[in-house]
Amino acid sequence: MSFKAEVLGRYDHAADANKLLYAPLATPLTFRESRRYTVEASGDERACEAFLTRVLSDATSHELHLSEAPVLGGYSFYLDYGMKPGALDLEKEMILTYFKSLENPPFKLEKLKIERRVYLYGAEAPQVAELSDRFVKDIVNPAVHHYTVTAA
Numbered sequence: 380m381s382f383k384a385e386v387l388g389r390y391d392h393a394a395d396a397n398k399l400l401y402a403p404l405a406t407p408l409t410f411r412e413s414r415r416y417t418v419e420a421s422g423d424e425r426a427c428e429a430f431l432t433r434v435l436s437d438a439t440s441h442e443l444h445l446s447e448a449p450v451l452g453g454y455s456f457y458l459d460y461g462m463k464p465g466a467l468d469l470e471k472e473m474i475l476t477y478f479k480s481l482e483n484p485p486f487k488l489e490k491l492k493i494e495r496r497v498y499l500y501g502a503e504a505p506q507v508a509e510l511s512d513r514f515v516k517d518i519v520n521p522a523v524h525h526y527t528v529t530a531a
Contacts, residue, residue: 380424384416385450385496386435387442396499400517408501408510411451415459415494422486430486434474449529455502456511460519460526461494468493507531 393409416435420427428445436443444450449457462468471493478488497518502510511528519526 380420380427382416382418382420382427382431382445383447384418384431384435385444385446386414386416387411387444387450388413389440389442393500396501396514399497399514404510404513406502406506406510408455408499410500411498413450413496413498415461415496417490417492417494418488419490420486420488422484424486426485427488430478430484430488434477449496449498451498454498454500454531455504456499456507456528456530458497458499458511458514458518458526458528459494460497460524461492463523463525466523504530 391411393411396408396410397403399410414435416431418427418431431445432443435441442450462471471491474491475488478484497514499510499514507530511530515526515528
């Protein structure tokens with residue numbers, strides 16, 4: 380079985396996208412950020428969902444969405460980026476270590492991929508390619524990150 384989970388801060392709001400960049404943009408943009416998890420597992424599906432809910436989010440401050448589709452709408456584009464295989468990902472290591480500490484779990488966690496998703500708002504269609512390149516250049520470290528950009 381495969382799960383896609385996206386975790387949003389329940390009290391987060393759109394913020395000025397210039398804080399993500401080294402130099403400010405002429406066009407005012409806003410952004411929201413989330414964490415994306417891709418999980419491959421086998422065994423009890425409900426137990427796996429319960430594990431993901433318990434480990435990936437906090438019911439008070441987060442919203443967990445189990446869905447392939449982007450949770451937020453109205454974006455101009457979004458940037459997904461995460462650690463390349465072999466790069467040290469402490470969050471991933473801690474989740475896997477915690478899973479290994481469970482006694483006889485009813486499912487097997489086979490693969491875990493973690494990414495950050497940055498939703499950007501306010502860009503006009505002709506600007507998206509240029510602006511997305513700028514965000515990739517300032518956010519993504521090509522030595523350790525993989526990334527994808529998806530336009531609206």
